Amino acid sequence: MARDVHAQLAGVTRVYPGGGEHPPVHALGPVDLDLHKGEFFAVVGPSGCGKSTLLEVLAGLQRPTAGTVTFEGKAVSGEVADGIGVVFQEDASFPWLTVWDNAAFGLRRSGVAESKLRRRVDDALAFMGLKDFARAYPSQLSGGMRQRVCIARTLVLEPRLILLDEPFGALDAQTRLLMGDEVLRLWRQTGATVLLITHALDEAAMLADRIGAMSARPGCFIEIIETGWPNGRDSTIVAEPAFGEITGRLWERLRGESLKALGHSSLAQSAPPSALAAE
Amino acid sequence: MTRIGLIRSAVIVTMIAALELACRTGLIDHRIVIAPSEMASALVTLLASGSINADIERTLGIIAVVIALSVVLGFAVGVVIHALPHLREALDPFFATYYAVPIFIFYPVLIAIFGLSPMPIVLIGVATAIVAMIIATLNGLDRVPRVLVKVARVHRLGRVSTALRLQLPATAPYLFTGIKLSVSYAFIAVIAAEFILSPAGLGRDISDAYTDFENRRMYALILFLLIVATAVNAGLHALDMRFAERRSGGGP
Amino acid sequence: MTATRRALDTLAILLAILAIWEVLHRVAGETALPAPAETLSYLIRTVPTARFAENAAATAAAFGLALILAYGIGLAIGIWMGAHRLSGAVGEPILVSLYSLPKITLYPVVLLIFGLGLSAKVAFGAMHGILPVALLTMGAIRAIPPVYLRAARTLHLSPWQTITTVLLPAALPEVFTGLRIGFTVTLLGVLLGEMFASKAGLGYMIMNAMSLAQSKEMVAVAIVLFGFAALANALLLWIEHRLHQRV
Numbered sequence: 056m057a058r059d060v061h062a063q064l065a066g067v068t069r070v071y072p073g074g075g076e077h078p079p080v081h082a083l084g085p086v087d088l089d090l091h092k093g094e095f096f097a098v099v100g101p102s103g104c105g106k107s108t109l110l111e112v113l114a115g116l117q118r119p120t121a122g123t124v125t126f127e128g129k130a131v132s133g134e135v136a137d138g139i140g141v142v143f144q145e146d147a148s149f150p151w152l153t154v155w156d157n158a159a160f161g162l163r164r165s166g167v168a169e170s171k172l173r174r175r176v177d178d179a180l181a182f183m184g185l186k187d188f189a190r191a192y193p194s195q196l197s198g199g200m201r202q203r204v205c206i207a208r209t210l211v212l213e214p215r216l217i218l219l220d221e222p223f224g225a226l227d228a229q230t231r232l233l234m235g236d237e238v239l240r241l242w243r244q245t246g247a248t249v250l251l252i253t254h255a256l257d258e259a260a261m262l263a264d265r266i267g268a269m270s271a272r273p274g275c276f277i278e279i280i281e282t283g284w285p286n287g288r289d290s291t292i293v294a295e296p297a298f299g300e301i302t303g304r305l306w307e308r309l310r311g312e313s314l315k316a317l318g319h320s321s322l323a324q325s326a327p328p329s330a331l332a333a334e
Numbered sequence: 335m336t337r338i339g340l341i342r343s344a345v346i347v348t349m350i351a352a353l354e355l356a357c358r359t360g361l362i363d364h365r366i367v368i369a370p371s372e373m374a375s376a377l378v379t380l381l382a383s384g385s386i387n388a389d390i391e392r393t394l395g396i397i398a399v400v401i402a403l404s405v406v407l408g409f410a411v412g413v414v415i416h417a418l419p420h421l422r423e424a425l426d427p428f429f430a431t432y433y434a435v436p437i438f439i440f441y442p443v444l445i446a447i448f449g450l451s452p453m454p455i456v457l458i459g460v461a462t463a464i465v466a467m468i469i470a471t472l473n474g475l476d477r478v479p480r481v482l483v484k485v486a487r488v489h490r491l492g493r494v495s496t497a498l499r500l501q502l503p504a505t506a507p508y509l510f511t512g513i514k515l516s517v518s519y520a521f522i523a524v525i526a527a528e529f530i531l532s533p534a535g536l537g538r539d540i541s542d543a544y545t546d547f548e549n550r551r552m553y554a555l556i557l558f559l560l561i562v563a564t565a566v567n568a569g570l571h572a573l574d575m576r577f578a579e580r581r582s583g584g585g586p
Numbered sequence: 587m588t589a590t591r592r593a594l595d596t597l598a599i600l601l602a603i604l605a606i607w608e609v610l611h612r613v614a615g616e617t618a619l620p621a622p623a624e625t626l627s628y629l630i631r632t633v634p635t636a637r638f639a640e641n642a643a644a645t646a647a648a649f650g651l652a653l654i655l656a657y658g659i660g661l662a663i664g665i666w667m668g669a670h671r672l673s674g675a676v677g678e679p680i681l682v683s684l685y686s687l688p689k690i691t692l693y694p695v696v697l698l699i700f701g702l703g704l705s706a707k708v709a710f711g712a713m714h715g716i717l718p719v720a721l722l723t724m725g726a727i728r729a730i731p732p733v734y735l736r737a738a739r740t741l742h743l744s745p746w747q748t749i750t751t752v753l754l755p756a757a758l759p760e761v762f763t764g765l766r767i768g769f770t771v772t773l774l775g776v777l778l779g780e781m782f783a784s785k786a787g788l789g790y791m792i793m794n795a796m797s798l799a800q801s802k803e804m805v806a807v808a809i810v811l812f813g814f815a816a817l818a819n820a821l822l823l824w825i826e827h828r829l830h831q832r833v
Contacts, residue, residue, distance in 0.1 A: 135740050147737035151755040161741035342676045366698045424595035434770045434819035436777050439808045442796035447618040518686040526690040530781050544694040559691045567686045
């Protein structure tokens with residue numbers, strides 16, 4: 056079932072140049088990825104494997120050291136293309152604006168008519184369950200709600216590709232599952248292509264059509280797993296046996312990589328990691 | 335020295351060299367600013383001659399007295415105020431405003447009361463420096479973990495013992511910040527006072543040298559004061575950094 | 587309830603100060619320190635006079651110009667050193683050392699360069715104010731979460747839009763603290779300048795009154811300056827609190 060390729064990474068590598076006392080860091084790649092139109096793709100991998108770098112390169116926030124990035128047939132380089140929306144790991148809500156003004160922020164700058172802007176913002180806030188908090192300031196809201204404000208701000212721009220960088224990292228486990236339901240709802244409603252970065256295997260297994268398991272740094276895809284979930288899924292699929300299989304398979308591929316990632320950080324200690332590498 | 339330290343030294347050296355060049359080539363009128371090398375040699379001559387020794391003693395002596403009084407009294411007053419929360423609340427707006435008002439404006443009034451003795455200088459110096467110490471003491475005492483006082487009670491330590499053996503060391507870093515500020519304010523207030531009006535002292539010397547058009551002497555004295563003030567502040571800052579390391583760094 | 591209690595406390599402290607003043611007056615004598623009541627009546631009589639207005643205008647002119655320079659130069663330096671990491675790292679200790687220096691030491695140099703008069707006072711005042719504005723602005727810019735810049739790019743903002751609609755509001759509260767402290771020290775700088783080599787201004791009025799042994803004038807003018815500084819600071823603090831509330 057050949058579907059349109061919406062965005063593509065071909066042979067992408069990212070090396071952070073060294074500076075002064077720091078040697079260059081080969082953070083990512085080489086990575087090949089075809090994102091199909093309207094699919095939900097999750098990227099999982101150990102910390103430091105370059106997942107966030109992959110997202111930023113895809114978004115146009117960083118240039119790859121090698122390889123090409125394309126979105127809707129056009130090359131992506133150096134600037135964020137129109138039609139791409141990004142939700143970051145850190146809280147990027149602007150504390151000096153109300154929730155409403157935060158959501159309206161991106162659209163304001165693009166010269167859309169006031170009435171249209173108002174409608175889009177109201178719809179986005181209603182969709183994210185923030186209608187009652189339109190006049191509140193982010194500092195008055197919880198972390199999860201602030202992330203929803205950021206998502207609303209992205210939604211208002213009606214992106215065709217939505218990139219989410221561990222958006223629920225700071226939240227507790229139950230809230231994460233519920234937010235997962237929200238993201239699925241968002242995905243179905245907008246019909247956008249979604250790329251979600253997460254370190255939580257269960258989150259990836261529950262949300263995605265396809266999951267890319269990434270190796271330890273420099274990150275490359277070890278395997279891409281197809282989940283085969285129906286479109287109308289929600290968090291209750293965690294009860295399905297297939298869910299357990301998928302998570303099990305992911306861990307099988309990633310356990311060794313996670314150990315390697317841990318081994319990298321323990322280079323500073325004297326104990327040799329050789330015992331850990333024994334497989 | 336770190337790379338940034340090297341760059342900084344290079345910047346400073348370059349600026350001094352530029353000033354030197356500008357003065358030597360006549361770009362800057364030597365009746366306005368003299369070359370740094372001339373300032374330095376004038377200072378060496380002045381110090382060697384011993385003619386300003388008395389003034390150095392007087393000024394630095396007054397500054398030392400101001401620092402001692404401000405730190406000790408400031409600490410004592412801070413401790414007392416901290417123990418009386420209602421008083422502290424009442425004084426809060428005054429402390430908040432204290433450094434916003436030109437305290438120094440009262441120096442002439444002090445001269446009117448005490449005459450041209452070191453007294454008004456000491457008083458204005460203490461008035462300027464003491465509040466920084468009081469505020470630092472209050473902050474420090476605030477940050478003493480309550481559990482320490484409970485531990486003291488478990489060990490049946492008296493109030494004075496608790497204060498000296500537990501609260502004082504716990505407050506030490508903040509007190510040190512207070513001392514740093516007091517020193518800085520002491521220098522500023524005393525030299526300003528001597529400059530505006532004083533029978534003697536380095537500030538008075540500079541003022542005289544200015545009115546007598548003795549540029550070499552004036553710049554020598556200015557250089558001396560700047561070096562002393564910078565050295566003292568830098569020394570305290572270095573100490574502060576070392577304490578900070580011990581506070582936050584190290585440990586399991 | 588607490589607001590009235592705090593007001594009463596403040597009143598109590600003010601009365602205590604007045605009481606101490608009265609006691610000191612009795613001890614020091616009329617020529618040294620006038621009584622509070624007389625000083626107050628002298629103040630009320632003097633402030634509306636032309637002589638006072640002229641001097642106040644002179645101080646205000648010097649202060650206003652010095653403030654514009656302090657804010658303008660201080661903000662420029664602070665923004666540059668905040669945005670450009672290397673310059674900030676190199677320059678910060680230099681600024682901090684300059685901040686704690688007794689700058690009165692350099693006043694004669696200022697006088698030599700600018701001559702006696704308004705420009706010297708303005709330069710001296712500005713010299714004082716530039717430093718806190720620069721240091722706090724630099725701190726404010728450094729404290730801007732980097733994610734804001736990335737978010738601005740994903741929202742397709744131009745560099746100018748990023749600066750005006752994201753960076754400026756994010757940095758504003760701390761920058762404003764710098765402006766408030768800059769206000770204070772610039773005023774002090776101008777007054778110090780007037781106390782030494784000036785023939786006009788409120789600082790000069792005080793020194794002149796001292797040389798003529800007019801203690802009432804000395805204290806009265808000092809009180810006016812105090813009051814102005816205190817009120818201005820209270821206002822700026824209030825604005826500052828409002829700005830900080832949302833962040």
